[in-house]
Amino acid sequence: MDVSIASQPPQVTPLAEGLTARTFAPALDADGNPDAGTGAFHRAVALGFYEATPTDERMRLQEQVLVGDGQRITGVYVDPGSASLEHWGEAHEQLTYGSEHPVGTFIDFDKTLNAGGPQLIDAFLITGVTVDASYRRRGILKHLMTSRLAAAVEDGKAVALLTASEGSIYGRFGFGPATREHQVRINVSRAGEAFGLRGQPSGRVLTADPSKLGDVIDEVFAGHHAVTRGSVGRLPDHRRYGTGSGPR
Ligand SMILES: CC(C)(COP(=O)(O)OP(=O)(O)OC[C@H]1O[C@@H](n2cnc3c(N)ncnc32)[C@H](O)[C@@H]1OP(=O)(O)O)[C@@H](O)C(=O)NCCC(=O)NCCS
Incomplete structure (x- = not known):
């Protein structure tokens, strides 16, 4: 029997008025440093996770990986002038990071998954999901997730994968636990708990550079x-x- 399942794209949740999303490839300048938009994006990711602002060296390394790995970044930006219409008024223009600094971040990229079949399958991987604390609970994550999953379906991806820092967030988008973590302590001494290898060990340990x-x-x-x-x-x-x- 032939079974064919066509992926259905999710319905994309629109962004609130005054916000715009942009997807782009991270880019380096001639000296190998992230360009302004890419650097601002990564400072926003660190801020969203309450981490220290990355050093220039760290940013350079991180960006080289992103660029080399073909990762795509999507930022949600406040339209110039629109933030001052909100309750924080002119303080937004005066005190925040500026219009090139996104208030929502999302990174996606392509890898393969071994799903147990004869071939590896193309997977859509997600990371760097943050929303600025001032802009939470107004549907920015929902927009980022639904629009990027819709793009993944259009691109023919069979599965989307992420590592969640908080388990309760992603079930609504169709994600569920794929693995569990255990710590195992083994007593390998002669008096140990019937520990034995199934096969004959081979090879030698070599200290390598x-x-x-x-x-x-x-x-x-x-x-x-x-x-x-x-x-x-x-x-x-x-x-x-x-x-x-x-x-x-
Ligand atoms: C988690 C985070 C990205 C949510 O962004 P957001 O734009 O406020 O989320 P949205 O407004 O789009 O909310 C979407 C839905 O998720 C729910 N939700 C949002 N944050 C949640 C949380 N921390 N726990 C459980 N549910 C949450 C909302 O109530 C909403 O529910 P609904 O579908 O019933 O309406 C944001 O709080 C954040 O950046 N947190 C710190 C960084 C982080 O934890 N990132 C995730 C790493 S895996």
């Missing part, structure tokens, strides 16, 4: 990804951490 491990890291992950159900394509950051070539 991390800076030479880039290709090994990629190869080991590719082997794991090909045979492990639930495995999701990794960010280039993992190669960077593994080779010790940048901060975590």
Whole structure:
């Protein structure tokens, strides 16, 4: 029997008046630094998560990854002049970060998922979801999520994936738990709790220079990804951490 399931795009929730969304590719200037719009976007992400403003060095590294990985960024911007019509009046123009600083952020990119079938499937990955504290609970997340999921459906993606910091937010958009985390402590001493390996161990441990491990890291992950159900394509950051070539 042939079963074909056509993905249905979600209904896109419109943004409130005075707000505009823009999707663009992060860009670097000639010196490898993020351009103004990209830098403002990343400062907004940090602010949305209540994190410290990233240093220039951190921004440079982060942007190089984003650009190299073909990630797309979507910001929601306050239309010039419209914020002063709200209850905060002129304080908005005088005290906030400026019109290039988004009040909503969303990053998406393409990776593959091992869903247990013979081939990896194309997946739409989501990160960097924040809304400025002054602009929450007015549907900005709803707009960002529904409009970007609609774009993913149009692009033929079979599945969307994210890691949630708060579990209660994403069920309304169709997301659910895909995995669970456990901590396991194993007593491997001779007097241990009947611990035994199923196979005969092989190989030797070799202390390696991390800076030479880039290709090994990629190869080991590719082997794991090909045979492990639930495995999701990794960010280039993992190669960077593994080779010790940048901060975590
Ligand atoms: C979570 C966050 C993005 C929500 O943005 P927002 O623009 O205020 O959300 P919306 O107004 O579009 O709300 C959409 C729906 O989610 C609900 N919702 C919003 N924030 C929620 C939260 N923290 N917990 C549970 N539900 C939440 C809203 O009540 C609304 O419900 P409805 O569908 O019944 O109307 C924003 O609060 C935020 O940036 N928080 C800090 C960063 C963060 O936690 N990001 C998520 C990381 S995974």
